[in-house]
Amino acid sequence: MTARPLTTIGFDADDTLWQNEHYYRLTEEHFTRLLADFAEGAKISERLLEAEKRNLAHYGFGIKGFTLSMIETAIEITEGKVPASVIAKILDTGRDLLSHPVETLPHVRDTLETLAGKYLLVLITKGDLFDQERKLAQSGLGDYFDAIEIVSDKTAVTYRRIFSKVGDGPERAMMVGNSLKSDIVPAIAAGSYGVFVPHELTWVLERVEEPKDAPRFRRIVHLGELHGLIDGLH
Template identity: 70%
Template structure:
């Protein structure tokens, strides 16, 4: 695919770009607040949990397992070490439920992939727990559409430089599509590629950054059904 086109390789984020993810974290956090209602107000508990998640990212990485461990840590802290064993058990049950929840693909996901799969290299570039992301990809039914799958510990400029050089013609001829400006769009542009933001109604607070509005390689669409037009426009 190294013809005269400007764009030959397109990477897709997975969670909240191709399938639902954040809504299950929000539902579990609400359940967590109910379990700890006798020890902390929901807003305070949410703040403490976010602090734990931020603190633990470098240790546990992204994903449900790290989230579950952060909930347990927060429960121990807000109860002064007196959290009942039954509460810990229910937190673990909630984490297991998240890890087995059926995959719900988002509108236009398959259509968008199929429309460009024949003319471009299609990659899945996602961060999170290896087993969980492999499970979701298999259940999504989208796996056969990708030319490559990269499950990484984090997404930075160097990540896109490496992946787009390995699978494509370098980041300058690549595009990254995702719901996170911080993880999907900004570092891909920093690497020299295009970044397409597809907003999701729920985005984790630690993924919030300002959009790179002045960047010529920044694009924003309302949903994946608009992606093929962007790809054709770039050429």
Template identity: 70%
Template sequence: MAGERLLTTIGFDADDTLWQNEQFFRLTEKRFAELLGDHAEPGHLSERLLEAEKRNLGVYGFGIKGFTLSMIETALEVTGGRVPGEVVSQILAAGREMLAHPVETLPHVQETLERLAPTHRIVLITKGDLFDQERKLAQSGLGDFFAAVEIVSDKQPETYQRIFASTGDGPQRAMMVGNSLKSDVVPAIAAGSWGVHVPHELTWVLEHVDAPVGEARFRQIGTLAELPALVEAIG
């Protein structure tokens, strides 16, 4: 570890930054709409499902299990409590399939981590279900790159302050990299860190906020392949 480096610790988001995630939610939502096609139009059903997810975040948290329960709740709502048991069974089966789906790492992840791990502390900071995130990390084959793994219920400025203080040299000498402006970039910058946005073609609507273009520590790159050069430029 170079003692004179300005930047010593790099945090990475997991879902849709290191591996695919949102596309499986979209595919399952499409299947859900087909199951309830006799009771609601797809657009209306999506709106009701999103409202259920918003209500339930504080109860179930982020992840597939909460999504599955929100689908069941929505099915009960749009059918007036008369959803067939077979439909509920298929919703549960869809949730189990999501939890068992093989991990698909995104382009440039392996080589980027290989470039950065020898010179910086690499930390995984992800929110979601503990068991599911641990499963995905194990299946990804990326675990050895990380000096620490933090699976959190939410990402706020104090989250990054705590993690970068305990795993690195404080937030001022840290960078957070992710696809979500709301969760990965904006709160990391508020904590005093660099925030690097790597857009993904699919990002959950509840993760959408405006880019902090006026912030000195905000950067956006097209792919993770550009990250090592950015890290080197910062120093």
């Protein structure tokens, strides 16, 4: 009997299973309004992005690092004159991000219900540990997954390690997500299938070109198409 080509499916969380970037965008808009007396909104956003890039190596991904980057940007934009009251409001916006409601995306629950039990399902997400655990708990999706992996970054090494530990190795695994940079390209480099599910909002630091020539690259419009794609592999 020929072994099944696919036994394990990894899912990204933010903007694949539930909304996330939407809340960051709203927070950034509020942040630019707080500093409107010191610079134009586009300039503030540009400086914030630069701070985020610098700080990724220090704070990692997630809300806490984003909040610290906002504070750093406020200090830079105002040349150290930012009022303490504005810093307090920035901290408040960061706390608000940590308590935003969890809104699952279309087709998520039906898709997980269909695949659970047929395949090993693994949630693979990066970001702040407490925040990701909170969102997973509030989503009510945790029981569908055989394993949960909250990681500091997603690389080919990450996927090889997880799919070898949880499943039958990366060659018999698939990663599904909205980020080409984090979910798709490194998973394919590890030897897995990479299924790209575009989201209308994607953080600029997660954007790269689609690996269209990669034999294991797939693209679907929404998660409702995933089961049919998987059936086509068998």
